[in-house]
Amino acid sequence: xxxxxxxxxxxxxxxxxxxxxxxxxxxxxxxxxxxxxxxxxxxxxxxxxxxxxxxxxxxxxxxxxxxxxxxxxxxxxxxxxxxxxxxxxxxxxxxxxxxxxxxxxxxxxxxxxxxxxxxxxxxxxxxxxxxxxxxxxxxxxxxxxxxxxxxxxxxxxxxxxxxxxxxxxxxxxxxxxxxxxxxxxxxxxxxxxxxxxxxxxxxxxxxxxxxxxxxxxxxxxxxxxxxxxxxxxxxxxxxxxxxxxxxxxxxxxxxxxxxxxxxxxxxxxxxxxxxxxxxxxxxxxxxxxxxxxxxxxxxxxxxxxxxxxxxxxxxxxxxxxxxxxxxxxxxxxxxxxxxxxxxxxxxxxxxxxxxx
Amino acid sequence: xxxxxxxxxxxxxxxxxxxxxxxxxxxxxxxxxxxxxxxxxxxxxxxxxxxxxxxxxxxxxxxxxxxxxxxxxxxxxxxxxxxxxxxxxxxxxxxxxxxxxxxxxxxxxxxxxxxxxxxxxxxxxxxxxxxxxxxxxxxxxxxxxxxxxxxxxxxxxxxxxxxxxxxxxxxxxxxxxxxxxxxxxxxxxxxxxxxxxxxxxxxxxxxxxxxxxxxxxxxxxxxxxxxxxxxxxxxxxxxxxxxxxxxxxxxxxxxxxxxxxxxxxxxxxxxxxxxxxxxxxxxxxxxxxxxxxxxxxxxxxxxxxxxxxxxxxxxxxxx
Ligand SMILES: Nc1ncnc2c1ncn2[C@@H]1O[C@H](COP(=O)(O)OP(=O)(O)OP(=O)(O)O)[C@@H](O)[C@H]1O
Ligand SMILES: [Mg+2]
Numbered sequence: 044x045x046x047x048x049x050x051x052x053x054x055x056x057x058x059x060x061x062x063x064x065x066x067x068x069x070x071x072x073x074x075x076x077x078x079x080x081x082x083x084x085x086x087x088x089x090x091x092x093x094x095x096x097x098x099x100x101x102x103x104x105x106x107x108x109x110x111x112x113x114x115x116x117x118x119x120x121x122x123x124x125x126x127x128x129x130x131x132x133x134x135x136x137x138x139x140x141x142x143x144x145x146x147x148x149x150x151x152x153x154x155x156x157x158x159x160x161x162x163x164x165x166x167x168x169x170x171x172x173x174x175x176x177x178x179x180x181x182x183x184x185x186x187x188x189x190x191x192x193x194x195x196x197x198x199x200x201x202x203x204x205x206x207x208x209x210x211x212x213x214x215x216x217x218x219x220x221x222x223x224x225x226x227x228x229x230x231x232x233x234x235x236x237x238x239x240x241x242x243x244x245x246x247x248x249x250x251x252x253x254x255x256x257x258x259x260x261x262x263x264x265x266x267x268x269x270x271x272x273x274x275x276x277x278x279x280x281x282x283x284x285x286x287x288x289x290x291x292x293x294x295x296x297x298x299x300x301x302x303x304x305x306x307x308x309x310x311x312x313x314x315x316x317x318x319x320x321x322x323x324x325x326x327x328x329x330x331x332x333x334x335x336x337x338x339x340x341x342x343x344x345x346x347x348x349x350x351x352x353x354x355x356x357x358x359x360x361x362x363x364x365x366x367x368x369x370x371x372x373x374x375x376x377x378x379x380x381x382x383x384x385x386x387x388x389x390x391x392x393x394x395x396x397x398x399x
Numbered sequence: 400x401x402x403x404x405x406x407x408x409x410x411x412x413x414x415x416x417x418x419x420x421x422x423x424x425x426x427x428x429x430x431x432x433x434x435x436x437x438x439x440x441x442x443x444x445x446x447x448x449x450x451x452x453x454x455x456x457x458x459x460x461x462x463x464x465x466x467x468x469x470x471x472x473x474x475x476x477x478x479x480x481x482x483x484x485x486x487x488x489x490x491x492x493x494x495x496x497x498x499x500x501x502x503x504x505x506x507x508x509x510x511x512x513x514x515x516x517x518x519x520x521x522x523x524x525x526x527x528x529x530x531x532x533x534x535x536x537x538x539x540x541x542x543x544x545x546x547x548x549x550x551x552x553x554x555x556x557x558x559x560x561x562x563x564x565x566x567x568x569x570x571x572x573x574x575x576x577x578x579x580x581x582x583x584x585x586x587x588x589x590x591x592x593x594x595x596x597x598x599x600x601x602x603x604x605x606x607x608x609x610x611x612x613x614x615x616x617x618x619x620x621x622x623x624x625x626x627x628x629x630x631x632x633x634x635x636x637x638x639x640x641x642x643x644x645x646x647x648x649x650x651x652x653x654x655x656x657x658x659x660x661x662x663x664x665x666x667x668x669x670x671x672x673x674x675x676x677x678x679x680x681x682x683x684x685x686x687x688x689x690x691x692x693x694x695x696x697x698x699x700x701x702x703x704x705x706x707x708x709x710x711x712x713x714x715x716x717x718x
Binding site for chain 2: 065066067173177235236239240242243244245246247248250251254255257258259260261262263264265266267268271272380
């Protein structure tokens with residue numbers, strides 16, 4: 044059924060693809076691409092590592108954007124949920140080390156257990172998200188910020204004092220079953236979920252809450268429920284990101300999930316534009332490459348060790364400066380609440396008009 | 400022979416009985432009574448600070464009555480969250496326009512056009528059974544969804560149930576049913592924009608609309624929730640005389656087209672008197688008069704409290 048009205052809506056692929064398949068099409072397309080990517084990068088550990096870190100950051104930024112951008116709440120403890128996912132997924136994998144499914148090839152069996160571990164990590168983080176979100180999201184204002192901040196710190200303290208999680212030393216020896224393929228499958232999933240929620244009545248309810256909570260409630264939107272659910276979804280993906288992270292770094296310890304990490308994710312979301320998924324992705328890429336770029340720059344300048352190490356120390360001031368510069372020059376972030384495909388064509392048109 | 404008009408004693412859609420609201424020491428509303436049936440077009444007037452908006456807030460659940468009962472469609476809704484009261488068929492606009500400013504005009508209305516899945520969830524038997532079963536023997540009594548009071552486990556179950564049953568997964572998989580529903584929501588929203596004369600603004604951001612159109616968009620949005628009773632808080636404020644007159648005609652048309660009961664707060668006396676069949680007058684939170692426009696117009700207390708001498712001078716002779 045096509046109506047004349049559809050001319051003004053976003054063009055859909057519905058005409059070519061049967062409606063039932065439309066939902067799954069991206070998945071069917073993504074899987075071979077990711078497989079190919081993994082295969083291409085098989086001999087390049089550095090690229091694999093860098094891309095994995097980038098992918099994890101994208102997942103974190105896109106998922107935080109669901110709460111901070113789309114729903115307009117302010118969570119500043121995303122690293123805490125990442126930690127929950129990392130430790131629980133890592134713990135599960137350590138427990139299952141050496142176990143294999145007999146009728147599957149070893150590599151495949153490993154991936155099955157890896158998926159299982161990720162799921163445990165993600166669901167645990169989601170549960171924490173619920174427990175943290177429910178009391179704080181019922182209240183207005185800045186309670187969520189305070190509570191999530193506290194949550195991140197509590198998780199760190201708990202981990203530091205739990206033998207099963209290796210205390211301050213952390214967990215090591217987690218099977219390194221992650222690869223670019225799996226990480227970017229996670230990226231793919233979170234982007235898909237974020238975009239499809241945005242295009243549904245659920246997404247509209249989230250924006251409505253961001254714009255005016257009282258009005259949203261008056262228009263029949265269960266604001267508390269929606270806030271909690273968006274927070275749970277966001278926490279779930281932070282847990283997935285943590286789980287992925289735990290399976291490609293040699294060791295996870297409480298130092299990886301500090302307040303600095305949380306702020307890094309917040310900066311990504313704000314930089315990209317609160318509410319913009321593509322903005323969050325670009326900002327995550329940029330803020331992953333920035334320290335790596337600085338590090339290689341310092342290394343190539345011959346400052347082995349010392350200066351390169353300083354990169355990590357100057358992170359916070361750099362983020363701070365970035366935020367200040369951003370607030371002064373472009374407070375709405377890179378794309379505001381829009382997506383890249385909303386912004387670029389207009390920008391391009393204006394540019395062309397200006398030059399000709 | 401023309402078909403006989405069916406005249407049934409309509410049950411009141413909205414009922415306030417002895418509602419009082421107190422802010423600290425200030426009695427903003429005292430012993431407020433009101434009944435609205437389908438087809439009513441009533442006015443609520445009173446000087447600044449009389450408690451008109453407070454009455455709206457008490458009826459729609461923004462404030463919880465200090466005393467008294469509010470009933471919507473026969474249900475006592477004291478202490479309910481506003482969205483649940485809205486689901487019973489009570490919608491409103493705001494005096495200080497509260498649109499979703501950064502959203503498009505169309506999306507403003509679409510937010511209010513609740514997905515059918517959401518409505519079905521409450522009536523769909525397997526869903527209610529599922530939730531009831533999950534709740535188990537928790538012994539949940541009383542008013543579901545009242546502010547607070549629910550146990551953590553119940554909340555968890557309810558949220559998990561909502562994620563499954565409210566069809567979030569349908570939006571993730573873009574099921575044909577979901578796409579068709581989105582299409583229907585868009586069509587419904589477009590139809591409402593048409594009624595309110597806003598179709599030409601469809602894709603603009605709500606904040607960029609001129610004042611009068613923003614007020615009309617608020618009404619379109621309220622209609623999106625498919626109300627049975629519509630509360631309009633100074634819908635014509637800031638409009639010029641001509642726009643105001645048009646709006647009043649439109650409000651009457653809406654009442655007929657959507658079989659609504661309407662309650663309007665309006666400062667412009669002439670307008671209220673012109674379209675409302677029954678008027679309630681508030682002063683200092685108390686009802687000082689109620690009746691047909693002519694009765695109210697000639698009520699001593701009203702003249703003293705609200706209309707003032709200047710009104711008498713300009714209108715007294717004509718009446
Ligand atoms: N949230 C609140 N807290 C404290 N006092 C309030 C609150 N809301 C309203 N009031 C007070 O209650 C009284 C009634 O206010 P209300 O807004 O209902 O008046 P109104 O009749 O709508 O007036 P107007 O014509 O100016 O809109 C006023 O004195 C106001 O200051
Ligand atoms: Mg008022």
